[in-house]
Amino acid sequence: MKSKSRGAEIVAISSKLFKQKGYTAVTVRDIAEAMGIKAASLYNHISGKQEILAETILPVAELFYEGILQIERSPMTIHEKLGEIIKQHIELTANYYYKMAALNNDWMHLEGDLEKFLCLRNGYEEIFRKIIRAGKEEEILNYQDEEVVVFSILSTLRNLYLWIPKKAKLDQERLTQNLSKVLLDGVF
Amino acid sequence: MKSKSRGAEIVAISSKLFKQKGYTAVTVRDIAEAMGIKAASLYNHISGKQEILAETILPVAELFYEGILQIERSPMTIHEKLGEIIKQHIELTANYYYKMAALNNDWMHLEGDLEKFLCLRNGYEEIFRKIIRAGKEEEILNYQDEEVVVFSILSTLRNLYLWIPKKAKLDQERLTQNLSKVLLDGVF
DNA sequence: CTACAAAACTAACAATTGTTAGTTATTGAT
């Protein structure tokens, strides 16, 4: 990334396009047109299409990982930790929902940084699972199958990017409360 | 689709590739190689790449829609209906998880049949929402925000395709019970 | 064995892809 602000602009516009059609279906000419310049001019600011993808995905993946690390180490109760995890997902998704689409759907097209991404993703899931497990051991949570719980909560949180943009009206605090209630307490 | 069984083979193999990389990143030469033939030979059986995508997505989308129509019309309680919806998702996903990936991630690349797909998808969601709403009106379900409930349950069900292949050991009936419990009753 | 249909092949096409080279315009500090 040669310049700073112009490069970030390219990443921002690209992630919008990635959300619509996916990384592979977006051409550098699409990106250039959305920027109002010619395709070749992009290369004054970026080293290639791959760099755009990496810059779209990795910084956000790192925010998620650092966030859950912080939560894990803090002296909160299990209940509070789960609430904070949900809150972090909502906050980060509200700030980066275009990039979240690539993070969810286009990570497999990372070339140089695929391994690093998988470390972050697996690390995140591991910590989340550890908290869910501790909840059962402390007899705070009650479930049959750990995998089902981890899968269903993470599925919902990872899909927030599809949904949050439409619900900007519902403020984040209320959404955090409502979603926590549904995910943790159920609806019956 | 000129022949029947060979065309279905192409669709089956293609959907496996679509799950790994997405429709756009899979070339007809990739598909041909996976079939053990040359790219041009595919065109003895299909009219084009688009037809493969449509044949991957639409039949399964129709199964989902017809299934939920059946459930809606049946004389079950709300509780039973929701259980049946979860069960249908698990069964169809277990049978078609490769195709489910395209249904979730590549539907926007449909050209001729995009509108038809969107009707099926929106119709499905509408019926599901109606059942959730009826549950509250009959004071069987208890939640703050209808949209949050619809979103979180459908997110989990739509992500099953990422997860069911690994859990073939856990039989479908037990999974249906466990998932229903987690989604509807929560974990606290 | 022959004949015919089904299904594979080779070769090529036009269009599109990401990227590079070389050049011109724009901008901001001295």
Place this chain on the structure above:
DNA sequence: ATCAATAACTAACAATTGTTAGTTTTGTAG
């Protein structure tokens, strides 16, 4: 006003894309 850096441009490239035309192989029914 000058100079250097920044950022745009035009033109072209090699590779890859989906697809077509024409030909040969394969398999099966008479």
